Amino acid sequence: MLETIVLDVGETLTRDDRYWGAWADWLGIPRHTLSALVGAVVAQGHDNAEALRLVRPGIDIGAEYRRRAEAGQGEHLEEADLYDDVRPALTALREAGVRVIVAGNQTALAGDLLRALNLPADLIATSEEWGTAKPRPAFFEQVLKVSQAPADRTLYVGDHPANDIFPARAAGLRTAHLRRGPWGHLWADAPEVVEAADWRIDSLAQLVDIARQ
Incomplete structure (x- = not known):
């Protein structure tokens, strides 16, 4: 046992849908676009964060997390x-x-x-x-x-x-x-x-x- x-x-x-939806809204792209990119990079064996780098090359994900939090759009769970x-x-x-x-x-x-x-x-x-x-x-x-x-x-x-x-x-x-x-x-x-x-x-x-x- x-x-x-x-x-x-x-x-x-x-x-994870709201998580990625919030990222799409923050980056100003359609939610479907980011969702499709997340699926694509994972299917290729990459980390899902790579989808954010495709949308915004050179993005500092940690810095963006902090900016989102400062704007009242940080991590949330309910x-x-x-x-x-x-x-x-x-x-x-x-x-x-x-x-x-x-x-x-x-x-x-x-x-x-x-x-x-x-x-x-x-x-x-x-x-x-x-x-x-x-x-x-x-x-x-x-x-x-x-x-x-x-x-x-x-x-x-x-x-x-x-x-x-x-x-x-x-x-x-x-x-x-x-x-x-x-x-x-x-x-x-x-x-x-x-x-x-x-x-x-x-x-x-x-x-x-x-x-x-």
């Missing part, structure tokens, strides 16, 4: 940004005695915003808070430190194969690939993903039965 389930954030717990299955699934997991952790590539501010939502989780941590990001092995070393369970009884759940599934498996964790969001759908049936994922799921609700196996 699994003892700990660790979940990614973007397109696992939260929808209940509507969560997928509908998040609270019921996390609640059911904890009621089943599973330790629930949220850990993804997010800013420290995003960590504060997530904690402010009072999610049914034992721990919420972000890459900026840990000082290391996926897919680096050090990130998954931190996951194992906070898991309080052996690697083979810890499950990492995410939508992005390169950031979530492959490095988590390399660290010895069990893995569940979530068919959600652009990356989750794009690579859902790729042979290497099918091989690397212990489970392939369409909803977080499926995790309760998986945890009992």
Whole structure:
């Protein structure tokens, strides 16, 4: 039986559409244009931030973050940004005695915003808070430190194969690939993903039965 389930954030717990929509509005381009570019660069194996550089070559993304915050358009997270299955699934997991952790590539501010939502989780941590990001092995070393369970009884759940599934498996964790969001759908049936994922799921609700196996 699994003892700990660790979940990614973007397109696992939260929808990214408003995030990218806000960037498009800030840069003064149609939302569809930026959304299409994000999908294109990720499909090519690049970081999704590369889409911003295509729209505005030479952009200093950190500086733009600060300008957005100063203009009252900084990071924001609310209940509507969560997928509908998040609270019921996390609640059911904890009621089943599973330790629930949220850990993804997010800013420290995003960590504060997530904690402010009072999610049914034992721990919420972000890459900026840990000082290391996926897919680096050090990130998954931190996951194992906070898991309080052996690697083979810890499950990492995410939508992005390169950031979530492959490095988590390399660290010895069990893995569940979530068919959600652009990356989750794009690579859902790729042979290497099918091989690397212990489970392939369409909803977080499926995790309760998986945890009992």
